[in-house]
Amino acid sequence: QVQPVESGGGSAQAGGSLRLTCVYSIYDVMNYCIGWFRQAPGKEREGVAALYTGSGNTYYADSVKGRFTVSRDNAENTLFLQMNSLKPEDTARYYCATVPETIGSGAYCYGRILGAKPDFNYYGQGTQVTVSS
Numbered sequence: 001q002v003q004p005v006e007s008g009g010g011s012a013q014a015g016g017s018l019r020l021t022c023v024y025s026i027y028d029v030m031n032y033c034i035g036w037f038r039q040a041p042g043k044e045r046e047g048v049a050a051l052y053t054g055s056g057n058t059y060y061a062d063s064v065k066g067r068f069t070v071s072r073d074n075a076e077n078t079l080f081l082q083m084n085s086l087k088p089e090d091t092a093r094y095y096c097a098t099v100p101e102t103i104g105s106g107a108y109c110y111g112r113i114l115g116a117k118p119d120f121n122y123y124g125q126g127t128q129v130t131v132s133s
Contacts, residue, residue: 002122004079004096009127012086018129022079022096024122030054033099033109036070036081037118038092038129047114048094049081052106059110064090086131093126
């Protein structure tokens with residue numbers, strides 16, 4: 001397992017859209033957890049979205065629910081984050097996070113990425129998203 005690689009960040013106007021891509025390397029592991037978090041300057045790290053591969057269930061922070069969609073291309077080990085209706089407060093550096101362990105439930109996946117004490121094994125260098133009003 002290696003560090004994931006993010007791409008697709010950039011600038012957008014409020015109300016616009018961006019799509020982030022993460023290429024990750026997880027092999028020979030069933031039912032693992034992957035997702036995204038973000039961090040803005042001077043702010044705490046914030047979990048954004050998680051996907052539990054055991055069920056395909058997805059989970060979102062309240063701040064992005066209904067606007068962001070996480071999905072994956074299993075064949076290519078690629079994770080996406082489609083971000084619509086962007087707001088200036090979405091401005092942050094976005095990171096792809098992976099938990100390359102077999103885990104037992106989506107609730108546990110939620111906790112590992114979106115919980116009060118995030119705990120993931122690998123994350124990438126991040127990609128910057130800037131939204132102007």
